[in-house]
Amino acid sequence: MSYVFAAPPVVSVPVVGQSAQFPVRHIYCVGRNYEDHAKEMGFTGREPPFFFMKPADAIVVVPAGETGSVHYPSLTKNLHHEIELVVAIGKGGKNIAAADAAQHIFGYAVGLDMTRRDLQNDMKKQGRPWCIGKAFDESAPIGPITPAAQAMGVEQAEIYLQVNGQDRQRSHVSKLIWNIGETIAHLSAAWELQPGDLIYSGTPEGVGAVVAGDVLLGGVAGLGELSIKIV
Numbered sequence: 029m030s031y032v033f034a035a036p037p038v039v040s041v042p043v044v045g046q047s048a049q050f051p052v053r054h055i056y057c058v059g060r061n062y063e064d065h066a067k068e069m070g071f072t073g074r075e076p077p078f079f080f081m082k083p084a085d086a087i088v089v090v091p092a093g094e095t096g097s098v099h100y101p102s103l104t105k106n107l108h109h110e111i112e113l114v115v116a117i118g119k120g121g122k123n124i125a126a127a128d129a130a131q132h133i134f135g136y137a138v139g140l141d142m143t144r145r146d147l148q149n150d151m152k153k154q155g156r157p158w159c160i161g162k163a164f165d166e167s168a169p170i171g172p173i174t175p176a177a178q179a180m181g182v183e184q185a186e187i188y189l190q191v192n193g194q195d196r197q198r199s200h201v202s203k204l205i206w207n208i209g210e211t212i213a214h215l216s217a218a219w220e221l222q223p224g225d226l227i228y229s230g231t232p233e234g235v236g237a238v239v240a241g242d243v244l245l246g247g248v249a250g251l252g253e254l255s256i257k258i259v
């Protein structure tokens with residue numbers, strides 16, 4: 029096969045305890061999946077799950093123990109952090125039952141769904157797509173993927189984010205409105221999942237703005253921490 033120019037590189041994420049990388053296909057994100065976050069965004073928290081996507085090359089890989097750099101994006105004056113548990117799919121499928129979802133999961137990681145909130149809100153008001161608010165360059169920082177067998181208890185784990193050492197978000201994955209199995213069931217009814225898909229499962233309450241110079245440190249207990257600096 030020859031191409032008219034060099035094909036873009038495969039985006040991939042390191043895996044804890046393995047030299048092989050996890051190649052990323054699609055990034056699915058769940059909207060308003062913690063009740064207290066849905067409320068802070070002006071909703072009841074009782075709606076069915078809904079989804080949006082980011083391009084795979086929005087990923088910013090941050091190796092364990094390092095602080096990644098994320099550029100303050102263009103066009104916005106209100107860049108928000110959303111700390112999230114990320115589910116990495118290792119086996120594809122469609123119409124996956126919630127009870128069978130675990131066998132499709134390769135592992136879990138800590139991710140940030142960075143959001144240009146002012147642009148997202150403009151799009152909401154006008155009934156337009158969220159892409160410009162959600163799917164911009166460097167909008168999906170992520171730490172290494174922990175294989176599922178080494179991530180026991182992740183569905184009950186504490187999830188948190190600090191900015192410059194101050195707590196902004198702190199909750200538990202057990203407070204997901206739609207848990208991981210239910211999320212995979214809903215998602216796989218709409219799209220056939222494939223190995224390499226990532227699911228950003230939603231953020232708890234406490235989202236807020238960051239500015240250049242801020243250092244974000246987030247984590248999900250058992251999966252390590254994710255640190256980035258806005259530059």
Ligand code: MN
Nearest residue numbers: 110141230231
């Ligand atoms: Mn989110």
